[in-house]
Amino acid sequence: MHAGFDRRTLLAGSLIGGGTLALPRIAFAQGSGTRNLLFVLLRGAADGMAMLAPVGDPGFEALRSAALADYEGAPRLGSFFAIHPALAEVAKSAAAGEALFVHAAATSYRERSHFDGQNLLETGGTAPYAAKDGWLNRLAGLMNAGAPSPLRALAIAATVPLALRGSAPVSNYAPSALPEASEDLLSRVSQLYAGDAELGPLWASALETKEMAVDDGMRNLRDASAAGDLAASLMRGPQGARIGMIELGGWDTHANQRGAFARSARQLDALLAAYKAGMGAGWADTMVVVATEFGRTARLNGTGGTDHGTGSAALVMGGAVRGGRVVADWPGLADRQLFEGRDLAPTIALESVLAGAVAEHLRLDPVRAMAQLFPGRSDAPLSGIVRG
Amino acid sequence: MSAASIALNRFGYGFSAKSAAPDDPRRFLLRQMDAFDPAPAAIATRLGTRAKTGEMIELLRRLRQDTRAMAAMEQAGAAAMAPAMTDDMTRQEARAAALDGLPPEYREKLIEARRMLADDIAVRVNLAVSSRTPMAERLVHFWSNHFSVAVGKPGTQFEAGPHEFTTIRPHVFGRFSDMLKAAVLHPAMLIYLDQFQSIGPNAPFIQRRAARGGGDQQRPRGLNENLAREVLELHTLGVGGGYSQDDVTELARALTGWTVPGIGQVGRFAQTQPSGAAFVALVHEPGARRVLGRSYAAGEAKQALAILDDLAAHPATARHIATKFARHFAGDTPPPALVARLEADFLKTGGDLASLTRTLIEAPEAWVAEPVKFRTPFEWLVGALRLTGVEALPAQRIVGALTQLGQAPWGAPSPAGYDDIAASWAGPDALVRRVELAERIARNVPQDGVIARAEAAFPGALGESTLTQLQRAESGQQALALLLVSPEMMRR
Numbered sequence: 001m002h003a004g005f006d007r008r009t010l011l012a013g014s015l016i017g018g019g020t021l022a023l024p025r026i027a028f029a030q031g032s033g034t035r036n037l038l039f040v041l042l043r044g045a046a047d048g049m050a051m052l053a054p055v056g057d058p059g060f061e062a063l064r065s066a067a068l069a070d071y072e073g074a075p076r077l078g079s080f081f082a083i084h085p086a087l088a089e090v091a092k093s094a095a096a097g098e099a100l101f102v103h104a105a106a107t108s109y110r111e112r113s114h115f116d117g118q119n120l121l122e123t124g125g126t127a128p129y130a131a132k133d134g135w136l137n138r139l140a141g142l143m144n145a146g147a148p149s150p151l152r153a154l155a156i157a158a159t160v161p162l163a164l165r166g167s168a169p170v171s172n173y174a175p176s177a178l179p180e181a182s183e184d185l186l187s188r189v190s191q192l193y194a195g196d197a198e199l200g201p202l203w204a205s206a207l208e209t210k211e212m213a214v215d216d217g218m219r220n221l222r223d224a225s226a227a228g229d230l231a232a233s234l235m236r237g238p239q240g241a242r243i244g245m246i247e248l249g250g251w252d253t254h255a256n257q258r259g260a261f262a263r264s265a266r267q268l269d270a271l272l273a274a275y276k277a278g279m280g281a282g283w284a285d286t287m288v289v290v291a292t293e294f295g296r297t298a299r300l301n302g303t304g305g306t307d308h309g310t311g312s313a314a315l316v317m318g319g320a321v322r323g324g325r326v327v328a329d330w331p332g333l334a335d336r337q338l339f340e341g342r343d344l345a346p347t348i349a350l351e352s353v354l355a356g357a358v359a360e361h362l363r364l365d366p367v368r369a370m371a372q373l374f375p376g377r378s379d380a381p382l383s384g385i386v387r388g
Numbered sequence: 389m390s391a392a393s394i395a396l397n398r399f400g401y402g403f404s405a406k407s408a409a410p411d412d413p414r415r416f417l418l419r420q421m422d423a424f425d426p427a428p429a430a431i432a433t434r435l436g437t438r439a440k441t442g443e444m445i446e447l448l449r450r451l452r453q454d455t456r457a458m459a460a461m462e463q464a465g466a467a468a469m470a471p472a473m474t475d476d477m478t479r480q481e482a483r484a485a486a487l488d489g490l491p492p493e494y495r496e497k498l499i500e501a502r503r504m505l506a507d508d509i510a511v512r513v514n515l516a517v518s519s520r521t522p523m524a525e526r527l528v529h530f531w532s533n534h535f536s537v538a539v540g541k542p543g544t545q546f547e548a549g550p551h552e553f554t555t556i557r558p559h560v561f562g563r564f565s566d567m568l569k570a571a572v573l574h575p576a577m578l579i580y581l582d583q584f585q586s587i588g589p590n591a592p593f594i595q596r597r598a599a600r601g602g603g604d605q606q607r608p609r610g611l612n613e614n615l616a617r618e619v620l621e622l623h624t625l626g627v628g629g630g631y632s633q634d635d636v637t638e639l640a641r642a643l644t645g646w647t648v649p650g651i652g653q654v655g656r657f658a659q660t661q662p663s664g665a666a667f668v669a670l671v672h673e674p675g676a677r678r679v680l681g682r683s684y685a686a687g688e689a690k691q692a693l694a695i696l697d698d699l700a701a702h703p704a705t706a707r708h709i710a711t712k713f714a715r716h717f718a719g720d721t722p723p724p725a726l727v728a729r730l731e732a733d734f735l736k737t738g739g740d741l742a743s744l745t746r747t748l749i750e751a752p753e754a755w756v757a758e759p760v761k762f763r764t765p766f767e768w769l770v771g772a773l774r775l776t777g778v779e780a781l782p783a784q785r786i787v788g789a790l791t792q793l794g795q796a797p798w799g800a801p802s803p804a805g806y807d808d809i810a811a812s813w814a815g816p817d818a819l820v821r822r823v824e825l826a827e828r829i830a831r832n833v834p835q836d837g838v839i840a841r842a843e844a845a846f847p848g849a850l851g852e853s854t855l856t857q858l859q860r861a862e863s864g865q866q867a868l869a870l871l872l873v874s875p876e877m878m879r880r
Contacts, residue, residue: 043801112633113621115804128627158794160815171816178792178824184862185827185869189819192857196875198814206816249801254582254614302610303585308617 035285035362036235038244038275039136041122041163042268042292044252045114047306048313049298049344050261051087052101052326056080059333063299067258077101077326086265089273093317094324100385102353103328104311106294106346108377112308114252117293122163124351126376133166135373139358140168140243142372154209154241156221156231164245171205173234177219212239224248224267225274232278235286246271251292255303272317284319287361287386291315291350297342298333309343314350316357322387327353349379356382389757389880390848397880398717398754398761400522402771403845407520417523417749421742424524426557430511435550445543445579445651447494501545508549509790509797510783517773517781527560527745528552529766530716532797534709535571535623536805537580539798543648547576547664548798555663564709564739565700569693572619574663575648581803584651586612588644588673593654611673616640618803624699626708631680638677642684642692645672661689706734712808713744718753719760720809726753759879762810765793767880768822772872775845776833792821819873826872835864838871846876 053071054060056079061068071082075091081103083091093099109120109128116128124135140153155164155172164170181189186207193199214233221227227246235241248271250264272288279286295312311331317323331337331345339345351374359369359381366381389397395413396403410416516525532552539545555570571577578584587593589611616639620631649658649666658666667689677684679695680702687694699705710730714722726748733747734740748754763771769789773781790796794813800806807813839858842850854874861867871877 113617113627114802115621116627155815159812159818162811165811173817176792176817176821176824177788178821179828181820181824181827185823185866188857188861188866188870189823189873192854192870192874195853199819199875199878202814202816202819206820209816210820254612255585301612302587302589303582303612305582307613 034238034240034242034282036240036242036244036279036282036287037139037358037361038231038235038246038286038288039163040268040271040288040290041118041161041245041247042251042264042290043114043118043247043249044292045117045294045296045308046251046264046292046312047253047257047261047296048103048105048292048311049295050257051084051265051315052077052103052313053082053084054080054103054330054333055082057330057333059337063333066300066304070258070262077324080330081326084261084265086262087269089269089276090315090317093272093276097324098319098321099315099317100321100323101326101328102314102316102348102350102382103326104331104344104346105314105348105350105353106311107350109294110310112294112310114293114308117308119162121291121293121350122161124374134161134163135354136163136243136245137166137168137170138372139362139369140164140170141166142364142369143242143362144168151243152239152241153243154234154245156227156234156244156246158221161245161247164243169201169205171202171209173209173213173230174221175213175215175218175230209234221246224271228271228274228276229278231271232275232280236279236282240282253296253305254301254307255305257300257305260305276317287316287318287321287357289314289316289354289357291354295344295346298338298344299342310339311344311346314353316353316385318361318386320361320386322385327382348382349377351377352379352382353385357385360386389759389846391755392847393849394755394757394880397771397846398759399749400526401516401519401767402522402774402877403841404517404522404774405777405841405844406518407522409844409847414749418746420521420523421561421745424521424561426560427553428515430515431553431557434508434511435553443497443650445584445648446655447497501543505539505545505548505798506783506787508553510781510786511549512552512797513770513773513786513790514780516770518779522774524560526767527741528557530713531560531567531571532556533800533805533808534712535567535577536800536803537576537798538800538803541579544576544579544798547574547579550574550664551576552798559741561742561745562740563700564705564734564741565697567741568623568700569696570663572615572623572696573646573661573665573692575665577615578646578648578665581615581618582612583615583643584647586610586615586640586644587671588641590675591644591671591673593670611637611640611644613637613640616643619696619699622804624696624708625702625704626711629702629704629708635679638679639692639695641673642677642679642695645669645689646692647671659689700739703735706731706739709739709744710734713748714753715808717748717761718751718756720811723753726751761880762814763878763880764806764808764813765795765818765822766790766797766806768877769793769825771877772826772829775841775872775877776829776868778829778833789825792825794818794821814878822878823869823873826869829872830865830869833868835868838864838867842871842874842876845871850876 055071074082074085076082090099107121109117119128122134123131125131144150150169153170155161157172158174160170160172193203212234215230218226231244231246235244248268253260276283291314292312294310296306296309301307329347331347355370355373356366359366370381391413392410395410395416399417519525537548537551539548551574555574559567587610613636617636621627625631645667647666647668649660654668654670657670658668660666669688672688675686684691684694710727711722713730714726718726730747733744737743795806854876857870858867861870
């Protein structure tokens with residue numbers, strides 16, 4: 001393991017390798033076994049510069065003087081980056097070589113609307129609203145091709161998020177505070193929906209998930225740690241969902257960012273720690289990818305917050321992740337280096353990170369995965385994320 | 389679906405034993421436009437009870453100066469800040485414990501704010517449940533979602549209800565430009581999208597502060613363009629509506645000065661506006677503005693109003709509104725012919741929403757026999773309460789039910805409001821929740837004559853298989869629960 005800041009090296013490897021990079025184990029959609037993938041979507045544009053602060057950049061202090069104190073004594077990744085102190089468990093995973101940050105990453109979206117940015121990140125299309133289904137659903141479709149039965153893909157959410165919507169079968173689950181319906185009513189509803197092409201399959205999927213969920217006493221997903229436990233209960237073991245997705249909000253920190261960011265980061269940290277613990281031995285075969293729709297302005301605004309920006313950070317964790325590093329082609333923070341004079345400039349395509357990470361983890365051909373999940377991109381999938 | 393069933397269910401909130409049956413479905417709808425009461429007594433009694441928003445924000449600002457109080461609030465965390473959105477005792481205890489850590493005056497304000505919010509939600513729901521003009525109530529909720537505000541930030545709990553009651557309701561059959569100005573410049577929106585603390589970089593206030601030497605470092609202040617962006621992207625032109633970042637910034641500058649009364653050092657200079665907002669000229673960015681190629685002379689509060697009027701009349705706005713309106717009534721993928729007709733009507737009348745509604749009612753695309761929409765949780769619950777005859781349900785029960793169904797009013801996850809497509813609502817878990825709630829509702833209401841009620845609720849549109857299941861039910865209660873989750877009830 002090598003802790004620290006990989007400048008261009010790792011990225012360069014994947015670019016040179018390009019489409020023909022052949023990892024020995026790759027055969028398309030073969031033998032994913034019981035590998036699990038959890039995608040954590042941070043809705044609202046999480047500030048990558050707060051998550052993983054480039055304290056080694058001389059420009060950081062000028063842009064973020066009001067937040068500098070947060071990083072005194074914070075865990076470091078190399079000499080250049082400091083992990084936000086609220087991400088203590090993530091930092092431990094990084095120190096153990098199981099968590100990797102990618103910095104200055106962004107999708108191909110260059111405007112600043114949450115809704116469009118999330119739409120593009122979730123659909124994987126080249127423009128917002130261009131694609132109707134989600135990249136995670138297409139990933140499920142890839143895994144299902146040639147498989148005897150479709151894998152289980154599940155949103156731990158009150159409704160199925162766009163990233164997971166599409167033609168491959170998916171379901172969702174969230175703990176309910178309502179009294180459980182009687183068994184008799186449940187079975188009559190099954191009959192009521194039997195002939196309904198939409199409600200029938202939805203209902204069958206609902207009953208299946210109900211069997212597995214460990215959520216005694218839970219009545220919502222607000223407790224991030226309990227949500228992490230629940231996600232693990234629905235994903236571990238041979239019957240568990242292979243692909244999972246969970247969303248965390250609270251990142252749209254337009255004003256008074258320090259407190260608001262710390263609160264949201266603590267939630268993320270608790271969720272990831274509980275999920276990792278809950279996966280138990282399965283953690284060795286598990287990957288978690290955390291991403292957000294875009295970053296935030298490099299400078300604090302007039303109300304102590306940050307506005308919608310461009311480049312942000314992503315996080316990849318897992319038992320087999322070659323972690324303890326930051327993958328970045330650091331763009332710098334001087335005025336002329338900022339994107340449009342205001343945002344962290346994106347130097348890595350987030351789509352490449354997502355496609356590369358999931359392909360290596362799930363033993364898919366990265367080039368084909370990139371083409372199916374994020375069509376129309378010229379970037380090559382990032383490689384070297386998983387320990388070879 | 390028959391035309392009668394479409395009039396009841398696609399356009400309205402479903403059958404109620406109290407309302408007349410739609411003999412002539414189109415006239416049944418058109419008559420509601422005349423009969424609608426925009427300011428019923430239930431709302432009038434609510435509005436005299438607040439004006440606490442500025443006090444709450446000021447209180448919070450004072451507390452921020454007090455590090456001990458802030459530490460306690462930090463510990464109380466999200467649990468204390470979250471609105472009271474459940475009827476569950478465990479949660480209430482957890483919330484109470486979190487509240488204990490707060491300074492008492494702030495705690496009292498939070499409790500008051502939550503109670504007020506829950507009561508406003510109950511008023512909204514109970515009005516719809518007992519309404520004889522359910523199509524008009526649907527329109528109120530459609531436009532309220534278009535100008536979505538969500539509670540969470542301090543003070544918004546007091547304002548979300550009044551936002552809908554005073555800026556949406558009076559205008560559903562009025563002019564879009566009036567609704568736009570009222571809804572965007574209401575305190576709820578000004579707080580929700582950070583406008584209330586936005587200050588023009590060259591405003592007199594900033595100049596004076598600089599002249600005095602520095603000023604208050606604890607309160608970083610400057611331009612915030614959040615509201616301006618959402619006005620262009622969501623409320624008027626829409627994505628791809630042809631505006632640039634410069635237009636966003638110029639609108640943000642024009643909007644400076646629009647804030648809520650009773651806050652900050654500049655509060656005493658506030659001119660109260662009819663919306664309940666305040667305009668403070670001291671923080672307004674001076675000078676002329678240029679938005680979408682048009683110039684606007686310096687004009688303090690009137691400058692933003694002039695820009696909003698032009699945005700309301702813009703062709704991209706007509707297109708955006710027509711598309712959303714058609715999607716809400718005629719299908720997730722709105723029929724292009726209907727969108728074109730609504731767009732033309734909007735342009736011709738300059739955004740007359742009564743005319744827009746009439747055009748929708750007359751449009752053949754709105755009357756196709758196949759169900760075109762999956763009911764949202766809110767639509768489903770109101771429909772279920774109307775069908776079962778439950779009226780005046782207590783506030784906590786209503787709030788709890790809507791929270792569990794995933795669609796608490798004024799709680800959308802983004803300023804775009806709640807989604808209006810089946811893919812967002814027709815999930816396995818969502819069905820389980822409706823089934824759970826249906827069984828609970830059916831337990832406490834009259835359970836007789838379920839099949840007759842089913843036939844009245846879906847005239848000429850009740851499917852054979854649903855009828856069979858209702859007939860096979862072991863009790864009236866079970867038949868009613870099954871009716872509430874039947875495919876007929878799930879779609880419109």
